[in-house]
Amino acid sequence: MVSSQSSPLLWRNITLFDGLEQFPEPMAVLVEHGLVAGLWLESEFDPSQASGAKEAASGGVMTPGLVDCHTHLVYAGDRAGEFEQRLEGVSYETIARNGGGILSSVRATRAASEDELIAASLPRLDALLADGVTTLEIKSGYGLTVADELKMLRVARRLGELRPVRVLTTLLGAHALPLEYTGRADDYVSLVCDEMIPAAAHERLADAVDVFCEGIAFSPAQCERVFQAAQRHGLAIKAHAEQLSNLGGSALAARYGALSADHIEYLDEAGVRAMAEPGTVAVLLPGAFHVLRETQLPPIDLLRQYGVPMAVASDANPGTSPICMPTLMANLACTLFRLTPREALAGMTAHGARALGLPHLGRIAVGAPADLCLWDIRQPAELAYAVQAGRLRQRVFNGVVTHAR
Numbered sequence: 001m002v003s004s005q006s007s008p009l010l011w012r013n014i015t016l017f018d019g020l021e022q023f024p025e026p027m028a029v030l031v032e033h034g035l036v037a038g039l040w041l042e043s044e045f046d047p048s049q050a051s052g053a054k055e056a057a058s059g060g061v062m063t064p065g066l067v068d069c070h071t072h073l074v075y076a077g078d079r080a081g082e083f084e085q086r087l088e089g090v091s092y093e094t095i096a097r098n099g100g101g102i103l104s105s106v107r108a109t110r111a112a113s114e115d116e117l118i119a120a121s122l123p124r125l126d127a128l129l130a131d132g133v134t135t136l137e138i139k140s141g142y143g144l145t146v147a148d149e150l151k152m153l154r155v156a157r158r159l160g161e162l163r164p165v166r167v168l169t170t171l172l173g174a175h176a177l178p179l180e181y182t183g184r185a186d187d188y189v190s191l192v193c194d195e196m197i198p199a200a201a202h203e204r205l206a207d208a209v210d211v212f213c214e215g216i217a218f219s220p221a222q223c224e225r226v227f228q229a230a231q232r233h234g235l236a237i238k239a240h241a242e243q244l245s246n247l248g249g250s251a252l253a254a255r256y257g258a259l260s261a262d263h264i265e266y267l268d269e270a271g272v273r274a275m276a277e278p279g280t281v282a283v284l285l286p287g288a289f290h291v292l293r294e295t296q297l298p299p300i301d302l303l304r305q306y307g308v309p310m311a312v313a314s315d316a317n318p319g320t321s322p323i324c325m326p327t328l329m330a331n332l333a334c335t336l337f338r339l340t341p342r343e344a345l346a347g348m349t350a351h352g353a354r355a356l357g358l359p360h361l362g363r364i365a366v367g368a369p370a371d372l373c374l375w376d377i378r379q380p381a382e383l384a385y386a387v388q389a390g391r392l393r394q395r396v397f398n399g400v401v402t403h404a405r
């Protein structure tokens, strides 16, 4: 997919958001050999510094390529019927306890072949790419057998080969208790620890391991077993924690050096403190909060106070966030969680990359991989302020323009 890019590319007169800050003056940006090779103030730029470079564009807002650090993009079927049930007042937990929810997507996903899952997932991936994503994480978690979890991870890896995008994969075997293990949750956790994790590690299908630590899912003690197995196999750790109640899952994950704790609406100050020291990223998922019409806000002020980096992601999934528009997530992070537009954009670039253990991504800096977006807007805050598809003028992946209008 990546064509050979012979000549260096130059952008002039760019309003630049580098992943953390907006530059005060227009910039010139040079890309060569897949990397950002030069950054100059436009007023000081001398074309001889980039001789041989082809002008790619002039004007516009440039950001790092967006990083969607938490998605469940691969699944079959849909859950529109449950959406209607919830609007009539049935809770997400009640639907889950009655065999719907995640388990309904498990039935559809188990029945689907790899090719069917690719066909179902590609339009969702393409929607993310058209809105600026250059790196995303995809979780398993709708298979819940060794074979079906590995199938999902293979599909995720193949999606990354079919499109110019970087895909990281996460094994989420401990997402829900499959029906055939009713009453035997500890045995299912043994399957995750003793078979799924070793197989995913052996076949190099997973970059990380995730759990759903919740009353309707797995207890902290069960999650701890999964973390220990992940550590034994050298896989990074992530957690869905404190989404519907406070079980201390984030602090537990942080003790195991987790890259991130995600959702965290019910996180308390002790949990925030526990995340601060190892640098565990707080992944905010305003799409799920919005769709479930939650009211408990994540502890944004405490996260700021303790310097815990905040990422923002889509959580794209069939149940709680059927939304494949990362810039809408920036908007929701501001309107629902009161992030500043700058925090929301950092959450979808620099801090999203940290949540994946890839701190060299999500930044525009000399020497960084040239994953870039050029937007038809006047200032970076507009990405969070207005909700509008089609503002992406160019998308650059590894130094190659892969989308241009």
Ligand code: DI6
Residues within 6 Å of the ligand: 072, 101, 102, 105, 175, 212, 240, 243, 288, 315, 317, 318, 319, 320
């Ligand atoms: N929390 C979520 O928001 C997703 N998974 C999880 O553990 C939802 C998954 C689903 O409802 O299908």
Ligand code: FE
Residues within 6 Å of the ligand: 070, 072, 240, 315, 317
């Ligand atoms: Fe999720």
